[in-house]
Amino acid sequence: xxxxxxxxxxxxxxxxxxxINLILDQKKFYVITGPNGSGKSTLAxxxxxxxxxxxxxxxxxxxxxxxxxxxxxxxxxxxFAFQQPVHFKGITVYDLLKLSxxxxxxxxxxFQILNKxxxxxxxxxxxxxxxxxxxxxLKRIEIATVLARNPLVTIFDEPEAGIDLWSFQSLTEVFRxxxxxxxxxxxxxSHQERILNIADEIILLEKGKITKIGDRxxxxxxxxxxxxxxEEDNNE
Amino acid sequence: MxxxxxxxxxxxxxxxxxxxxxxxxxxxxxxxxxKSNPYxxxxxxxxxxxxxxxxxxxxxxxxxxxxxxxxESGLTDVVYNDFHIGKNSNVVxxxxxxxxxxxxxxxxxxxxxRFYLEENSKVKYVEKHYGEGKGTGKKILxxxxxxYMKQGSHMTIDTVQIKxxxxxxxxxxxxxxxxxxxxxxxxxxxxxxxxxxxxxxVKLKGENASTHVTSRSVAIEDxxxxxxxxxxxxxxCYAHVECDAILKDRGRVKAIxxxxxxxxxxxxxxxxxxxxIAGEQxxxxxxxxxxxxxxxxxxxxxxxx
Numbered sequence: 037x038x039x040x041x042x043x044x045x046x047x048x049x050x051x052x053x054x055x056i057n058l059i060l061d062q063k064k065f066y067v068i069t070g071p072n073g074s075g076k077s078t079l080a081x082x083x084x085x086x087x088x089x090x091x092x093x094x095x096x097x098x099x100x101x102x103x104x105x106x107x108x109x110x111x112x113x114x115x116f117a118f119q120q121p122v123h124f125k126g127i128t129v130y131d132l133l134k135l136s137x138x139x140x141x142x143x144x145x146x147f148q149i150l151n152k153x154x155x156x157x158x159x160x161x162x163x164x165x166x167x168x169x170x171x172x173x174l175k176r177i178e179i180a181t182v183l184a185r186n187p188l189v190t191i192f193d194e195p196e197a198g199i200d201l202w203s204f205q206s207l208t209e210v211f212r213x214x215x216x217x218x219x220x221x222x223x224x225x226s227h228q229e230r231i232l233n234i235a236d237e238i239i240l241l242e243k244g245k246i247t248k249i250g251d252r253x254x255x256x257x258x259x260x261x262x263x264x265x266x267e268e269d270n271n272e
Numbered sequence: 273m274x275x276x277x278x279x280x281x282x283x284x285x286x287x288x289x290x291x292x293x294x295x296x297x298x299x300x301x302x303x304x305x306x307k308s309n310p311y312x313x314x315x316x317x318x319x320x321x322x323x324x325x326x327x328x329x330x331x332x333x334x335x336x337x338x339x340x341x342x343x344e345s346g347l348t349d350v351v352y353n354d355f356h357i358g359k360n361s362n363v364v365x366x367x368x369x370x371x372x373x374x375x376x377x378x379x380x381x382x383x384x385x386r387f388y389l390e391e392n393s394k395v396k397y398v399e400k401h402y403g404e405g406k407g408t409g410k411k412i413l414x415x416x417x418x419x420y421m422k423q424g425s426h427m428t429i430d431t432v433q434i435k436x437x438x439x440x441x442x443x444x445x446x447x448x449x450x451x452x453x454x455x456x457x458x459x460x461x462x463x464x465x466x467x468x469x470x471x472x473x474v475k476l477k478g479e480n481a482s483t484h485v486t487s488r489s490v491a492i493e494d495x496x497x498x499x500x501x502x503x504x505x506x507x508x509c510y511a512h513v514e515c516d517a518i519l520k521d522r523g524r525v526k527a528i529x530x531x532x533x534x535x536x537x538x539x540x541x542x543x544x545x546x547x548x549i550a551g552e553q554x555x556x557x558x559x560x561x562x563x564x565x566x567x568x569x570x571x572x573x574x575x576x577x
Contacts, residue, residue, distance in 0.1 A: 084559060086555060086559075106555060106559055107558040107559075107561055107563050107567075110558065110559050110560060110561040111561045115559070118556060118559075122550075124553060124574055124575075125575050126488070126574040126576065126577045127571070127574035131570075135560055135562065135570055136560045138560075138561055185560065
């Protein structure tokens, strides 16, 4: 179980996250959605430790992790797929998967991990993780590095960002698979209806506050049939 | 050969050298072992300044090892090695210098290598430099490589200098004729107060000649590196120079690009990027459970791989 207690985060006199309280349960697939600038990505980064909250606590399986670093949280079982996958010079997809798992794995094992994200050619293992790969390919590899660790909490920060619609449609299948097989907590930041349709629960964040949480059917109705200004223009 | 010699040799030659087909071992300025075969001949220069390696025409494949080891402190070893690569032949040449200096005097090795590639020949040249020893005497290497490439020839050069060389001045000069290709990859890591200076000059004289130069370097602590590349395109030709450097601590790197197109169809590109390890790279690896030091090591190892 992951619990956020009264998390506040303010930058340049602007409340990005305003007293966030949230409990996430095992085996559930959550989607956080909301207008641009509502604080979604910041919330995800605070859970991973990339950003530190000004106040509040994060409790993971009974342990206060608020002051733990990113790598300490990773070793406790929290994984994070970045919105913009990072490029590396000289590091191949195979190298990165080995670093993800934390020990030497065979090329076959690495290939099996790539398979989970819909990459079906072994040639990718030798490719460098750089801009010679397309946005969609980099995104899949990013997700693979996170899945390779079998995390207890998996956070995906806007998986749809930076990839074309066609790539995203096929990526949705990866999330369906995660939803049906994961025993941990899955948390996806997304605007996409396709992703919302997979969620067990949807969390609506507006102006740094959680304005509604509920199961998928009820929330989709709220989001798509009521007036929510999805273009609220704050800086996230 | 004693244990120090063997260890030095092992740093620059992976295999057991005496089991290899063709080799010449030079220790403290003198040849201590040599083997030729019917296709590749190694001959001492008459004036004793070095060797000539002759590769016969149409040699399908051969590997030549020419390591140099220096264990005598205070020695300045200058050697001229010339490689004559016959038409249509294909060889791998592995050279390098291992210096062990336990004393206070400087040990210097200046290796001048000249390559003459005949038509359609192919050479892969690998150069490894390594220095060790507890003394305060400096380990200094000044390799000079000259390359003359005839029509259709192809050469790749891999240079690695990872540890322990206090000062290196590397000069490479190449002249390429029609349809010839030169690919150079250089990897250097310096630390302490080490200095590494690299100077490439490539003249693309022939039509469709091309070159690709990649330099990846890491400058740690108070070390200094300088990378100069000077590419001249005289006709329809292609060149791509890429210089990437990672800085740590107080390391300094200077890149001086010079590309000179003397023909409307010369296509010359130079890219250079110098900076510390990107924060997002560290963050990504830390999110995979590596601590900051481990993440940094993985990034540098990958970069220099």
